[in-house]
Amino acid sequence: MGVDKAIFTPVQSKRAFEEVSSKIKTLIFKGALKPGDKLPSETELASQFNVGRQTVREALRILELSGFITVRKGYGGGPIVQDTILNQISNLFSDAFQMEKISLEQITTARITIERAILEHAMENADSQDIKALEDNLNRAKKKADQNMMCLDENIEFHKLLAKASKNPVFVIVVESVLAIMRAFTSRLPPDPETCKKAVQNHEAIFHGIKEKNVEKAIESLERDFLELKNRLQSLAAQDTAEVET
């Protein structure tokens, strides 16, 4: 019976700042450190871990970029535990997009595929609170749309609420991450109330499909929502020829 390889692997020399950052990370994972908690100052951490301040700073940079902490300077400042992982994921996604590792087409395809699959779970597991949250969202969005105002945040929230209704955190994380990218896209384009209005209509159709337990109707409306959005984005992006580097 062959013993699996990789039992003695951790011999690779981890750099000191990686050691420090992963120790703090572990404390956060274990729940010993919770969002809102204040970490000791850099000098304090340095003496506690018995390393130099520079090492601590590089560890903090890692934790910051990984979305575990934020840092404030000045009196009463310092590192604070705060979960911004989803933001960091969307930042990396937009990097990947700029590197042309990912296209708008691919992201849209992934959204359609994943959210359609999730929708069935959402319809099975949604409770009255979820229904109410969706209804509230639609009311707010409709009010804005009727006044020809933008309702981008509400429209994004609608999809988040759908994922939440599935009662599966894996779905929530995946959907929220992909939505963060979509938001990065749309915020760069000129605002278009017409697109928002269309989306609200599709969301209403999805909602009715859910309430009526009509899976086909819900999925059909969801796909229409995606495709219309993609077409809008593509035509807007095409108009946006005068693109300037920052």
Next chain:
Amino acid sequence: MGVDKAIFTPVQSKRAFEEVSSKIKTLIFKGALKPGDKLPSETELASQFNVGRQTVREALRILELSGFITVRKGYGGGPIVQDTILNQISNLFSDAFQMEKISLEQITTARITIERAILEHAMENADSQDIKALEDNLNRAKKKADQNMMCLDENIEFHKLLAKASKNPVFVIVVESVLAIMRAFTSRLPPDPETCKKAVQNHEAIFHGIKEKNVEKAIESLERDFLELKNRLQSLAAQDTAEVET
């Protein structure tokens, strides 16, 4: 028509190391720096940007974690442009999953839902290279399984190859992240060659389904693969009563 908020936001004072890292990032985006290119040493960068070495180091940490460079020590070493963005995104996803304490039940449900949806894309887009890669994987796994050896890595790789065959990097990222969590589950349990053997059989069935363009067969086998694995893991976890914190 309401003007969108956040027009005067960019007043925030960017820290020096952020300035440095985003300047280097821009060079990579523009193509002035390509994968394989060697960046100047830390001291060189410090004098060129007219900042201290510590500032450069923190900038390099950011670029490293963002997946733009890797760093080698020693003679002839230094920062090297290298694209590992997609891997870094997967790492962040894994962190996000770990933050929510996800159950085996939830992760299995998510895997079934997501990977089943991806499988259809894989069957549409798989080329001869993908088929060959899957075949190679199966041959290696079978050889090990026949000798009653563990073939966990090969079994995980099989699902990664499926995602890769979809030709959509977003799918690859999601699947790799979910697999990382599954690996965390399995590595905590005692190794069980029987589980591996079963998985290889299911993978073969999936593979044949793909080759025969038989979607139903492939999906059915995929679901069997997941459910058997879940049951195995649950019974193993039940036996493993003496669970201790690390």
Next chain:
DNA sequence: TCACATTTGTCCGTATGTATC
């Protein structure tokens, strides 16, 4: 408004480890 303390941000000098030639 004006100090004042705290903490990050930044720089410098120096020493050590490490990989290549």
Next chain:
DNA sequence: AGATACATACGGACAAATGTG
């Protein structure tokens, strides 16, 4: 084996920001 070039790491110092009294 020794020299070289580089990252890694420590300690001290000062500037800048931020909240308190």
